[in-house]
Amino acid sequence: MNKEVYEQLLQIIQEDNIAIDEWLKNHTYTRLGGKADFFITPTTYEEVQNLVKFCNEKAVPLTLIGNGSNLIVRDGGIRGIVLSLKKLTTIHVEGTSVIAQSGAAIIDTSKVALEAKLTGLEFACGIPGTVGGALFMNAGAYGGEIKDVLEYALVVTKNGEITKKMAADLQLAYRYSNISENGDIVLEAVFQLKKGNYNEIKAIMDDLTYRRESKQPLEYPSCGSVFKRPPGYFAGKLIQDSHLQGVRIGGAEVSKKHAGFIVNVDNATATEYISLIEHVQKTVKEKFNVELEREVRIIGEDENN
Known part of the structure; x- marks a missing residue:
């Protein structure tokens, strides 16, 4: 076969x-x-x-x-x-629009916007995903989201047709789009931004980068924030107050630096990592009666399949 x-x-x-x-x-x-x-x-x-x-x-x-x-x-x-789509990485500017291919890093896209003195994508300067991934989950940080700046996306449908989808067609909401449900594959995105001042844009991006690097455990492999923010709470605070920081299963550990992260500190397996996610969910549910919903996607087969 x-x-x-x-x-x-x-x-x-x-x-x-x-x-x-x-x-x-x-x-x-x-x-x-x-x-x-x-x-x-x-x-x-x-x-x-x-x-x-x-x-x-x-x-x-x-x-x-x-x-x-x-x-x-x-x-x-x-x-x-x-x-x-990691080889589809072209980014270019047309007027106040930034056009980025799906495999381009959203961080690089925010830097291109900065160089063009365009404001609106500053929030994305620390998001580690691709443009396609950012649309897929309506990525956001520090008060901004993809839905705030997206004009339209070029996609391949599940039938193999290339078509344009306006931002409204994607039903963008908190960490959600209908891209997966529709079976679409994003090829490129067009972000509609506004003219701004280079120094002001850079100052915002520098501040957000500092805040990210000082608070997040970037020295270890991780999937970023594991859980969505529960209504009325902060996931990291709930995990911290459950005394879970530093708890390990195999090579996976709840970060001592930021409780919302689970880090691979010693050649963890996916099974260990997922088990620790489930342990955190169970503990927070028992202690605070709050359901932590995963932000991270889990795909693939177990090893014994």
């Missing part, structure tokens, strides 16, 4: 952009995850489009990952094709 699929993939994707039995822990911020049968990194929109059509025709499972910053892949890896 795999040899046959590989031969067929060579008809639509350049050989350099196809990897077989690729360790996904090399592509996630947590450094967790088993192997992908195929790991594919297209360089054109047409390749993405053709790949979607191919998977539909051949009934091959297709899983999209961004840069793996808000993602846990289980130890058994992912069957079929894993699609990464």
Whole structure:
């Protein structure tokens, strides 16, 4: 099956952009995850489009990952094709719009906006995901969200058609869009910004960067904030008040620096990391009767599958 699929993939994707039995822990911020049968990194929109059509025709499972910053892949890896758009990274400016391809870092996009003296994307200067990932979950920080600045996105639909989706079409809400439910793959995003003062924009970004670096445990692999903010509470404060900081399962630890983070301090497995997430949820529920909802996505198969 795999040899046959590989031969067929060579008809639509350049050989350099196809990897077989690729360790996904090399592509996630947590450094967790088993192997992908195929790991594919297209360089054109047409390749993405053709790949979607191919998977539909051949009934091959297709899983999209961004840069793996808000993602846990289980130890058994992912069957079929894993699609990464990390080679689609072009960012350019037209007037007060910044147009960024899906695989571009949202941090880099905010820097391009700064250089163009455009304001509105300052909040994104510390978000570690890609543009596509930022749209996927309506990423936000420090009072700003993608929905505040997005004009439209170019997507490949689940049927393999390239189409434009306006921001309103994506139903953007707190850490939510309908992109996943619709089966869309973001190719590029257009952000509508406003003219601003370079020094003022840079001062805001410098302040947000300092606040992030001083508070977050960036020295260890992690998925960022594990949980969504529960209404009326802060997840980190609930975890801290549950005396969970420093608690470990295997190589995974609730960060001593920021309780909202779980860090991979010693070659943790995905199973250990997920078990610690569940332990935190259970403890906070017992102590405060608050349900902590995961912000991080968990995908893939358990190792014994």
